[in-house]
Amino acid sequence: MGNVFQKWNSISLVKRIIGGLILGAIIGVVAPSATVIGIFGDLFVGALKGVAPVLVFFLVMSSLANHKQGAKTNMGRVVVLYLVGTFAAALVAVIASFLFPLTLTLPEAATGTTPPDGVGTVILTLLMSIVQNPLQSISTANYIGILAWAVVFGLALKNASETTKTFLNNVADAVSQAVRWVISFAPFGIMGLVYSTVSTSGLSIFSDYGKLLLVLVGCMVTIALIVNPIIVFVNIGKNPYPLVFKCLRESFITAFFTRSSAANIPVNMALCESLGLDEDNYSVSIPLGATINMAGAAITITVMTLAAVNTLGYNVDFGTAIVLSIVAAVSACGASGVAGGSLLLIPLACSLFGISNDIAMQVVGVGFIIGVVQDSFETGLNSSTDALFTAASEFAQWRKEGKEIKW
Template sequence: MNLLQKWTDTSLILRIIAGLILGVALGITVPSAVGISMLGDLFVGALKAIAPLLVFFLVMHSLANKQDTAQSNMKTVIILYLVSTFLAALTAVAAGFLFPSDIVLVQGAEDAAVPGGIAEVLKSLLMNVVDNPVSSLINANYIGVLAWALILGFAFRKAGDNTVKVLGDVSDACSSAIRWIINFAPLGILGLVFATVSETGIKSLMDYGHLILVLVGCMLFVAFIVNPAIVFVNIRQNPYPLVFKCIKDSGIMAFFTRSSAANIPVNMSLCESLGLDEKQYSVSIPLGATINMAGGAVTITTLTLAAANTLEIQVDFPTALLLSIIASISACGASGVAGGSLLLIPLACSLFGISSDIAMQVVGVGFIIGVIQDSCETAVNSSSDALFTATAEFRKWKKEGRKIKW
């Protein structure tokens, strides 16, 4: 019991690091112990299962509570999401010109279903808004979950106080369940790392070393230069303590789960620890998991430019700028699951007249390097959801003369 108490009293991040180290060690020494990887599947599955319910009831309760008159800052949050995504695409364009990549095209992704154009991406996004609410909860369609939570939340404003209290009790129960699940993060990380080390061959990544360096370099630049600059412009204060906290508490977890949807509960817990308004972050965090895709914009732009360079297609700046816009819009339509941005690469490749056959080979390359690419992409995407949610609210605090602290 004393050992268990010491374990629970230890910082969660230290416990996660311990799980990471143990996962690597077990993946190298006993790679055939497949039962260990189940720990990661169970952890991610639990997060994905509870997250839609948490979002649904939090948003409904926040809107149904007549006493809550906080002014929404969602316009600021959405602008920050879109600006960050576009600047990430521009960063990838600059890197593509400075460090052009050649790739070895591969087969293997020909059967994947990809959208036919921007119109199809946007149509899919809009159809998700009006999806059946039960179906939205089951399939973790957060656009649909948010839409119905907003509608029902406003409708419940006419309900009695007891009804609103029940909604609050359910949302509190979901929050408690999330905290219990997050306490199992070290075991989940152990399983996820074990699966990666034991199943992924390092040799298969060697042919794409330059491409991986460009991708990861762009994402690091976005996370530690572009995003802090955006935060500083808004709050006129050293952004790095907040940036590092978001990366430590959200980005590291997202790196291993490789799912923005699974990381929604983690981000909500982070926002709560920062003292943010639940009415704001209960909407902005799940929305960010859908449309805040800076890492996805980097992936789409970098792999598309690599394909053009491999085929010796000359890319001028106006076309590259158009690619940034297309990549940003496409990334906003990418699903919040592992590999969601890769299936939008053919859409961007069509800008340069690259055939769908070649584009799908580029997608195949993306799947090969996905263990690194998707981990970094999700870490950037998800940590910035919390970062910009906090930035929007701190900007409001600044105008009101309140002290910002984290």
């Protein structure tokens, strides 16, 4: 049995995940009634979501408590990259919507959902999340609150005894090891997730909403393969594609099927560790990215809003569309890191054009219909970019210091 596990672990995780992906698709087509397979996916996502808040809290707190005075940090650059990337995504979505104007066949309004009243509401929600009870933040996976309290406790423990700091390090290491164990089961989890998607949704969604999906996915692919590489090249001064493809291969795949940036935090942290990045930096930047780095969400909000505008026959000049891209970028930063988190921000953007809430919620309904594909690509882009920009920021510092950049 030990030899079996050794051989299993000796195979690249990416290859194992691809194998699980193919197997899940085959079972989904051949035996769509074998619902027990889907349980593997539910267990995997549940385990990731369960351990991620604890991982973030202890890693950030331990890193700050043990941070040496004068040690360099690159968080400022990471945040700038997150914001630039999100705005660039909204801008690409505006251009694509003008080049390929879309109209929608609106279904009945989505029910059981309440959109925010405006950008102010989104910002207020973010501020209230910061001061939420720390235990409640961990239990509800409120990463803004987790980060805020981890920073507070970490700074408060900077003058603690070495024994206390060692204890924090040991706890952080133990949680990290638990995460590695969970990630080792990723092939089975991906198999279950792919099976559930294929067996329940099939391919009909592509024929019903093909053009809308093409524009959405096309924008996301443009960001992933053209815009993001340009941003990375500007920072590191060398061919960015090996790093881009590594992040897509090791982060995008799991995020695509879990459809949760929050659940993908442990995967991104493991990726950053494999790249040799500083844990003090990525333990903060990765969970922060899962909250504010929302290029995919900005694309979804912009494309869906302009499609609603076209459907109603409104005329929108390019300047107004640029204002929309700014609002979409700001709003996207308030999108939750869970499946469908960006859709409820569409009414906010629609309100810029005087579109009624009833119509806007029907647009949200379209979003839920195509969510199996749209949200998967959106989350994959968002989450893989978290790791990409974290790496690019640190490699930029290495470049300045004359260190060799390799991955």
